[in-house]
Every structure is written in structure tokens, then in C-alpha cells.
Amino acid sequence: MLRRFEIYSLRPGTPAAAVARLRLALRDCARYIPEVLHSATGTNIAAGALQLAWEHSYASPEAYQRYMVHPFHAGILDRYLMAGPERVTADNGLGAGIGGYECDGPVYFQPGGVRRIVMLDLDPDAPAARIEGFAEAVRSAAAESPELSTSVFADNAMATRWFDGVTPVTAAARWSHLWEQGFPSLDAAEAYLTGPGALAAAERAAWSGWMDGVVRDELHVTYEIEPGFGYGDGSRVDKTAGWG
């Protein structure tokens, strides 16, 4: 599967009704493009310039390619996202516009609660063993922190493969890796972030010195998941067992 995120800043002064139309178009995407799975939006409550997140996925690169050429994508989504008179979003230079990763199944599945996307710039010169060590630390965090209902660490492959889901069309991504987290509630997210876990503590310390400085930079968003059309209704590639 391909997991994908688009995370935006909003153009100052944009009418609320226009932003609402964009949010609806994103959540309604699967109504018109059946290849779009698990589409949800959220309003970032973390500090910073990022305001609106859209999370979704595809069963395969071929499914993603059908999304890319669908008239709803060009005619409705791009109306609000691309340069044009009705654009709602704004450039921000943060490199968070498109991201995502490959996965074997809907490991991210969570049709409610809280999402946290941690975008990481890991040292490209770090030995592979150190990157794997980071991945292992994430796996340990998920096992040791009951608040984490979802935890996926992966290469941010979709940042450069946005054209067809396979071929890189731009230079290396601003954020090399993603850590997608899920929590049942904002209280649970807060409990994790302020808790005793090693990675939570490292993050509170701005990753300073963590694993010989493997984390060069980090950016994150946190939002309550607003599920879109068909998310969790059992008619799609859902992994509902264990949720809630």
C-alpha cells in the first residue's frame, strides 16, 4: 500500500467557507475516486505554520496513478490547492506538502482519535545500523507505551514519488523519514509526550545528542482525525479489529 499525507498552510484572509469546501472535498475524495482509501482531515493543534492535514492511502501504485488522472483530482482538489484564483493554501517552505510511505497493509488504520505526524531529517551519512537502531527504538516505544495506538516509522518515499508513486521526480526529500503516531485521545497523546518513554524524552530534548545526533531536524503536526467518506465502514481495506 501507499500511505500519503498532504499538510498545508492556509492563505491568510481566505474565507472560512472556502476552507470548508476544501476540507469537504478532501474528506469526500473517496466518494468520487474509489481508489482513495482511509481519507481523513485534521486541524493541526501543534505550534507552527502548518494548519490543515489530509491523510489517505492507496492499495497500490496503480491505484495511486488512477487517482492522479481522475477529473476530481484536477477539477476539484487542485482548484483549492494549486496556483489559481480559488487557491486556499499558501506556500510555506517547510517541505511538508506531500509525504508518505510504502507499507504492506493498513498499519496506520485509525478512524478516530488523534494523529501525530513526526517528520524527521535523519543524517544521510549515518550508518544504516544507526537508522535501523532508530527504527527499533520506535518499535520499542510502541510496545512500551500503551498510549500509542498506532506507530509506523518509514522512509518518506512519497515526498519525491508523487507523480506515479514509484519514480522519484524531485531531489531528496526535506524530511527523510516519517513517524506516524496514533492515540485514542488528546489526553493519551499528552500522557505519552510527557511520560517516561525514551523517545518521548529525546523529543522533549529536541533530539539533542540522541543516537549520536542522527536526528538533524524535526517537524510535527497533531490533529484530531476527522474521517472522510467510507473510512471504517468495513467496505474497504480496513483493519478494524482492536480499534477503540
Add this chain to the structure above:
Amino acid sequence: MVLIVDTVQVEAEHAEEYLELVQTLGVPMMTEAGAGFVSCATGKGYGEPIDIQVVWSFPDHGEWNRIRKTLVLDPRWHEYGSSTASLRLGGTSRFLYPTPFSPEA
């Protein structure tokens, strides 16, 4: 065939500058990317904002996806977007599909 119909409103004093951007930046950029340049037309205004309509064409949405990629990777497209945005008051951009009895069909 698919048409993109961009219709914007600009103050009269900005109309000439807007049209120059379309002619010198928009047309070469879009046609080099693979879009067809169909037409550019203006209203008279008569004290009201000037309507400017630019129409582009392409064979189908697969081709548009390739054109779109080229545009996104072209620095001129970002310059064109910000420059035209600074001049227009508002407008729409619509993908339209010729009816069977249309000459363009």
C-alpha cells in the same frame, strides 16, 4: 479534448500588465509543457473590473497529469502564479468538456 477556462477579474489599470504576463510567461510555459493555447479574450469593463478569459486545451486527463508535473517542476509556473495572483481581484479556473455538438468535440 478537455478545456481549462481561466476567468479572472482585474482592475482596469492592471489589465495590460496581466495580459503581458499571459502572453510572455503563461503561453510559452503552458505550450512548452504540452497544453494547447486556445484563446485569450477580455471584456470592456466600462468602469467595472475587466474580465480576462484564457482557455487552454489538452487531449485527456492522463496528458494533463504529465503537463501538471512539468509545470510543478518549472520555476516559471510558480512565478506566473504569484505574479498573476498579485494582479487579479478574483476568478475561477474550470475544467470543461466540449459537448458532442461543439466544434471542439
